[in-house]
Amino acid sequence: MPFYIDTLLARDQGRQLATGVLWESFHPQIVGSQTAPTTQHVYGVLGYLYAGDVVKGVVLRNGTAAAAANPTTARFGIAQPTSQSAATILALSGNENLAASWPLGANPHPFTTPYIVTSSGPYYACFVVNGVWGTPPTPIRGTGSANAMGPLGTNYPVNFEWAGQTDLPAVGSPVTTTAYISVGYYMGFYY
16 A cells, blocks of 8 residues: 555656646645635745755646736745744745736746755745735635644644735745634645
């Protein structure tokens, strides 16, 4: 049985790498819903990266493309957990607020400088939107069963939502991860 499981994991990892994805929060065919992000909310999803990985940005998958008017800010980042309630921003994208940056399907949101992972461990992919589009994009979210892992003991929250934020904090600044949500947006790190 372990060989079978290892083979499935290797195939899934091969599929990810073939599409340029280092890690993704769930398989993109396991879609529970598609919803527009709430303005001024930071969304985060916890993943695992290895020392030496080069992360160019965050990939998001939209069920509906953005159109018309643009929000003030849309930014992506990578953050490393420092406790159950906080993480530190390591790299950020530029302002990804244009509708053209949020098409239908998988779309990359590059960091201004790729981030080289210094130590293997958990990292958050995160994003924030401040304002609304004329037609908002609807990124995909997981199902409750696919993404319902929660905090346990000293584990970090798997998905969080931080309200009242107009932008992601600067590199080196903290992010609050205490508002655990059971179903997160699909996000991945790409190389």
